[in-house]
Amino acid sequence: MNLKIRNHIISEKLSLLKKKKKHLFSTFLKIGVTIFLLYLVFTKIPFTKVWDILKHANITLLLMALFCFVLSQWISAERLSVLFRSVNFFLTPRSNHILYLIGMFYNFFIPGGIGGDAYKIYILHKEFNWSVKKLSAAVFVDRFMGLTAIGILICIFSFFVPGFFKEMRQWFLPLLLSISITASYFFVKRLFPSFFSVFTKTIIQSIAVQLLQCICIVILLESITNTHNHLIYITVFLISSVVSVFSFSGIGIREMIFYQAAILFVFDSTVAVTIGLLFSVMTAFVSLFGILFQFKNPKLYIKTINSMLL
Secondary structure: OHHHHHHHHHHHHHHHHHHHHHHHHHHHHHHHHHHHHHHHHHHHOOHHHHHHHHHOOOHHHHHHHHHHHHHHHHHHHHHHHHHHHHOOOOEOHHHHHHHHHHHHHHHHHOOOOOOHHHHHHHHHHHHHOOOHHHHHHHHHHHHHHHHHHHHHHHHHHHOOOOOOOHHHHHOHHHHHHHHHHHHHHHHHHHHOHHHHHHHHHHHHHHHHHHHHHHHHHHHHHHHHOOOOOHHHHHHHHHHHHHHHHHOHHHOOHHHHHHHHHHHHHOOOHHHHHHHHHHHHHHHHHHHHHHHHHHHHOOOOOEOOHHHHHO
16 A cells, blocks of 8 residues: 555656656747747847837837737736636636736746646635636636637738738638637537637627737837838737747747738838837736736635625
8 A cells, every 4th residue: 555655656746747847848948939039030130220219119109009908908807707707706806807917927927837827727726716627618718719809800801911812812711700700609619618608798808809909009000100001010910929829928929920021011120020029028018017916915805795796
């Protein structure tokens, strides 16, 4: 019996060691990809050119862009709250937004380790003994709805961008849009029926989040240059959002995609890279506020029956 227990303990330790090594490898890989891509971008475009543009940016417009980004994150936090309520997890609004902000900090500044999503699941299970399975499902569907919204908007905006899919876009993009919406609808209905009742609401919230971030990109553009070619920048930004998971918080890969798109569609590559960099800095700035709450170790609260009846 003692031998079995000892073997079990050894097995658990080896499993944890493998997970730690996997996390470390993932962390170094993402950081490596980020550094490599930034190096490639700034060997093509001197950082001094980007800095010259940043020095003359309109501060008022930058603040407006920041407001749009913050509002998008507020709606995103509300979307997660809607999904939690679908499985009878009722956090107070304040607790929900604090938790979301701390999660942003973990997602941005701690790649490869415990991410923001894992942090939310861990804390809520620890504080209220809520089901890890249900929490994980809610967080996954939250991510999935966000990705679906990005796909929908890429299909819509690409239709109006010259050069995207060329002759095929007359039929291919509408078909792809229809398939995306239908597939996501049945995916949630079949695999996550607990969240199906809020499918429409969370899709609308997800689209609102992405539209606000698109507006943010437009305002950032206006803050550094005068251009009417907003749709191409927005579409490229949405595409970069999909693949941003492959680098450290999207840094590097976003700038590289903007740079490559600028060459392909013939628009100012320096402005494009600056936009990607500005958005990354803005995300980092907002995410930093999460550490303030993390240090305070805030108490999370659930809604009481009386408060839910009001």
